[in-house]
Amino acid sequence: MIGCWLLLGCAHLNGAAQNDSVVVPASLQYERPGVLNTVLLGGNYRDLWAIPVKLPVFHLKAKGFKVKELGGGNQTLSLQLTDAQGQPWVLRTVEKEVTKALPPLLAKTFVLSLVQQQVSGSHPYAPLVVAPLSKAVGVRGAEPVFYFIPDDPDFGEFRSQFAGTVCLLEQREAGESKTLNSEKALERIIDKGSARPEASSLLKARMLDLFIGDWDRHAGQWRWAERPGGLLQALPRDRDQAFFFTNGVLPRLFQAAALKYLVSFEDDLRNWRGITFKSWPFDRFFLSELDRSQWLHTLESMQASLTDSVLENAVRAMPPEIQARNGDRLLRQLKGRRDALTRTGMRYYHFLSGYVDVYGSDKDEEFVVTGSGDSVRVQVFALNGGQRGRQLYNRRFVREETRLLRLWAFHGNDKFSIAPGKSRFRFELNADDGDDEYATGGDKRVRRMSSRPARKVPVLLQPAASPASGQR
Numbered sequence: 376m377i378g379c380w381l382l383l384g385c386a387h388l389n390g391a392a393q394n395d396s397v398v399v400p401a402s403l404q405y406e407r408p409g410v411l412n413t414v415l416l417g418g419n420y421r422d423l424w425a426i427p428v429k430l431p432v433f434h435l436k437a438k439g440f441k442v443k444e445l446g447g448g449n450q451t452l453s454l455q456l457t458d459a460q461g462q463p464w465v466l467r468t469v470e471k472e473v474t475k476a477l478p479p480l481l482a483k484t485f486v487l488s489l490v491q492q493q494v495s496g497s498h499p500y501a502p503l504v505v506a507p508l509s510k511a512v513g514v515r516g517a518e519p520v521f522y523f524i525p526d527d528p529d530f531g532e533f534r535s536q537f538a539g540t541v542c543l544l545e546q547r548e549a550g551e552s553k554t555l556n557s558e559k560a561l562e563r564i565i566d567k568g569s570a571r572p573e574a575s576s577l578l579k580a581r582m583l584d585l586f587i588g589d590w591d592r593h594a595g596q597w598r599w600a601e602r603p604g605g606l607l608q609a610l611p612r613d614r615d616q617a618f619f620f621t622n623g624v625l626p627r628l629f630q631a632a633a634l635k636y637l638v639s640f641e642d643d644l645r646n647w648r649g650i651t652f653k654s655w656p657f658d659r660f661f662l663s664e665l666d667r668s669q670w671l672h673t674l675e676s677m678q679a680s681l682t683d684s685v686l687e688n689a690v691r692a693m694p695p696e697i698q699a700r701n702g703d704r705l706l707r708q709l710k711g712r713r714d715a716l717t718r719t720g721m722r723y724y725h726f727l728s729g730y731v732d733v734y735g736s737d738k739d740e741e742f743v744v745t746g747s748g749d750s751v752r753v754q755v756f757a758l759n760g761g762q763r764g765r766q767l768y769n770r771r772f773v774r775e776e777t778r779l780l781r782l783w784a785f786h787g788n789d790k791f792s793i794a795p796g797k798s799r800f801r802f803e804l805n806a807d808d809g810d811d812e813y814a815t816g817g818d819k820r821v822r823r824m825s826s827r828p829a830r831k832v833p834v835l836l837q838p839a840a841s842p843a844s845g846q847r
Contacts, residue, residue, distance in 0.1 A: 397523045398427045401541050402470045405495040412492065417623025419495040423701055428694035430541065433466070433522035435529040440464065445533060451615070452540075454533060455547075463547040468540050469499050469521070471615075496621035496639075500693045502543055504705070505587055505617050507689040512677045514580045516611055517545035521694075548598050548610050557594035560607050565785065568736030568757070571767060572661045573606040578673050580611050581658060582720050586681075586712055587617040588640040590650045594657055609661070618705065642711035644719040651723055663731055664770050670724040674717040681713045730779035733768060737786040740767065742804075747796030749774035753782070758790070774799045781805060790814070793821060 406425040408416070435442070435456075443455040446465065453467035471494045502519045509516040524530075526538040548554045555563070563570035584592050592611075599607040618640045621627075626637055638649040651658070686709045690702050735742065739758035746752050755768035772780065781803040782791065788810045793802065795816030802821040804813065815821040 396429055396431050398429050399523050399541060400425050400427050401499040404470075405492065408492065413623075415623055415625050416492045417496065417621040417626060419493075419621050419623070420498050420701075421495045423697055424495060424499050426696050426700060428696045430521050430523045430694075433524050433527075433542065433544065435527055442531060442533065445536075451613070452536060454530075454537065456544075464544060465547050466522075466524075466537075466542050466544050468537070468542050470494075470540060471497070493621065493626065496619050496626070497615060498618040498620070498640075498701075499541075500697050501587075501617040502545075502614065503692040504689045505614050507685070507692055508587065508681070509583060511680050511685045511689075512579055512583055513680075514576070514583050514611065515549045515608075516614075517547075517549060519543040519545040548600070548612070551598075551600045551610065554598040554600050554610060555607070557597050557599070560599040563607065565734065565736050568738035568740075568787075570601070570605045570607050573602060573608045574662050574665050575669065575673065577609040577661055578665055578670065579677060580609060581654070581662070582674060582677055582716065584611075584614075584654075585644065585647060585650055585720060585723070586677075586709075586716055587614065588619060588638065588650055588712075589614050589617045590619070590636040590638050590653060591616040592654045592657070618708075640708060642708050644712055644715045647719050647723055648726075655727075659727060659732055660734065662727065663733060664768055666770055666772075667721075667724060667728075667776065670721060671717070674720040678713060678716045681709075681716070683710065686710060686713065725776060728772075728776040730781065731770075731772065731777055732781045732783060733770075735767070735782075735784045735787075735789060739787040739789060740784060741790040741792060742782045742784065744780075744791075744793040744802070746771075746794065747798050749799055751780075751798055751800055753780060758788075772800065779803065784811065788812075793818060 402424045405419075405421040408421060439459045440456040443457050443463070446453040446455045446467075451467050451471060453465050456464040456466055458464060472491075500521070502517075503521065506516060506518045521541060521543050524537045524540050524542055526534065528534060530537055560570070560572075564572065581592070584590075596611065596613050598610045598612060600610055602608050620639045621637075622639070626634075635649050636652040638646045644650075686706055690706045690709070691698065693702065733742070733753055733755065735755055739761075741756045741758055741763060743754045743756065744751055745754075750771065750773050752771045753768065754766060756766055757764035777800065779801045782805065784791070784804075784806040786807050789806055790812045791804050791806075791814065793815045795818070798818065798820060800820065802815075802818070803824055804815075804821065805824045813823065
């Protein structure tokens with residue numbers, strides 16, 4: 376809630392349709408933190424949270440919406456809505472409530488206040504800037520509008536939870552009628568063998584994450600839309616940590632000791648490892664088919680699209696009151712990161728390419744490796760009655776980028792065909808010890824893993840365990 380004086384204003388607005396705007400701050404609970412609080416937890420974006428801005432007032436029925444159900448995760452309160460055409464929308468609070476994100480015992484201690492104050496490191500108006508940046512580089516995403524929610528009786532049982540809050544309204548999944556969560560997407564890809572990820576559009580979205588400094592891109596923040604040919608297109612949602620910044624002593628200690636991903640938004644991309652850290656397993660799976668030329672083309676195209684005028688217009692999407700305080704700094708940071716995007720993105724490519732996992736599915740497949748020396752090609756084909764069907768994977772690898780290739784065949788009767796010849800690559804063949812066939816040409820650098828592969832879905836949905844786990 377914003378405060379008692381806003382609730383009074385809310386009561387004044389109730390039933391007064393002629394009042395279509397109000398001047399309010401995003402939150403007042405981060406202002407005047409005290410010297411010790413500021414030193415330990417940081418100044419962060421406390422001033423932006425407390426600046427009153429002019430926002431339109433959201434009247435549920437007048438806007439043509441109906442309440443469907445309550446949503447939200449551990450920190451964000453959200454309301455699922457439908458418009459007059461039955462399309463899904465979401466109304467979610469800008470303010471975060473961290474109580475549910477903590478264990479019950481810690482939620483009753485000083486830790487609750489400590490964690491709640493760290494919300495001030497999130498930029499309250501970041502979604503308004505991210506939307507035009509996404510559009511400029513060709514990443515599908517929401518176009519949110521910020522509203523003040525009055526004490527509106529049309530909210531029914533949810534009236535008290537939303538009255539007096541600042542929320543953003545956005546159309547869910549950019550107008551897609553049906554989407555899958557990441558777990559369902561992995562079931563289609565691995566368990567059923569009926570789909571493959573559309574990696575090129577996902578790469579754009581992930582490099583946009585790097586550009587805006589959004590380090591919290593876990594699997595739960597993606598939806599997947601079905602496309603012709605069995606492809607699944609990734610749709611990002613909830614970029615809550617874009618432009619995250621903290622200058623407190625404790626967060627920096629936490630980052631140095633354990634929370635490697637707690638990276639502040641700066642003028643450059645030097646800490647790209649921290650920004651991408653949580654998504655290493657995700658990226659290793661969904662981006663593994665893209666080679667160096669595809670990464671380079673995507674990054675160069677994105678960098679060229681993020682012109683000075685695009686960045687300036689994006690910053691101007693924030694309320695004027697916020698621009699006056701934060702606009703120049705944010706624009707300078709965006710320009711600096713834009714200039715480093717291709718160079719840094721390719722460093723991440725080389726990091727992921729040190730070793731590469733090539734995944735099959737629970738269906739019958741053939742893994743084919745051709746070439747020798749410093750260059751090999753890996754292809755995966757579906758098998759129909761023992762005969763090759765459609766191609767599922769195709770990538771050429773070079774030794775200067777990749778040392779280890781891990782081929783994962785799960786259930787099913789699979790084949791591994793590695794052309795004879797002296798290769799400088801190491802191979803690990805992972806199968807379920809079923810009726811699989813191996814033709815490896817006696818290559819000593821090919822290792823058949825004796826144990827059954829770990830079950831896929833839970834592992835791939837988890838963030839990385841430590842920075843060392845991404846290296847070989």
